[in-house]
Amino acid sequence: MQDNATDALQLIAGLVAFCAYIPLTFAILRNTASQSFAAFLLWGMLDGIAMVGLIFQGGNFWLPLSNVLGTATIASLLVIKKQVDWTWIETLTSTLVLICMIIWFFTGDTGAIVSSSIALVIASIPQMVDTYRRPKETPVLVYMIWLIANLLSFLAGKEWTIKERFYPACGMILCLCIIGAGLMQRTPRKSV
DSSP, X not given: OHHHHHHHHHHHHHHHHHHHHHHHHHHHHTTOOOOOHHHHHHHHHHHHHHHHHHHHHTXXXXXXXXXXXXXXXXXXXXXXXXXXXXXXXXXXXXXHHHHHHHHHHHHHHHHHHHHHHHHHHHHTHHHHHHHHHOXXXXXXXXXXXXXXXXXXXXXXXXXXXXXXXXXXXXXXXXHHHHHHHHHOOOOOOOOO
């Protein structure tokens, strides 16, 4: 009985996460949100690695599945809207992600889950920087919905294992960082 409840909660977490992409899509279409193309591109690739590793291990995969679909949509939309920037931050982040993928290659499915989940947090650096620079252009509510989805997915883990809880735990960390940067009240500095 408990397995049915956790399976349902995992699915609900995936649906909640996917629903967060809807207001983000409209915000990008209305030019009221600024998002990092590089972050969404890298997130999509890494979510895909985590999803495959979790499916192969019989783990908690609904959240990364919804994120693969959502990030692919957002990255494509950002390309269409010509909101594509690539600076040294994105290059550094991509290099760190590549290192994590090499680790996955040599360590198998559990390594895929761990390295891609950590790389997700690393791949968030461009979005964190964009949010810090322009907090009003980041839809904080969307990241709060993703935080809730990650929390639900974390709570839906059937056991305290990497395949059940590591990915959503990393998702909570990256959401909290972006939410914190987005809510930060930046005051002008006084000149001396």
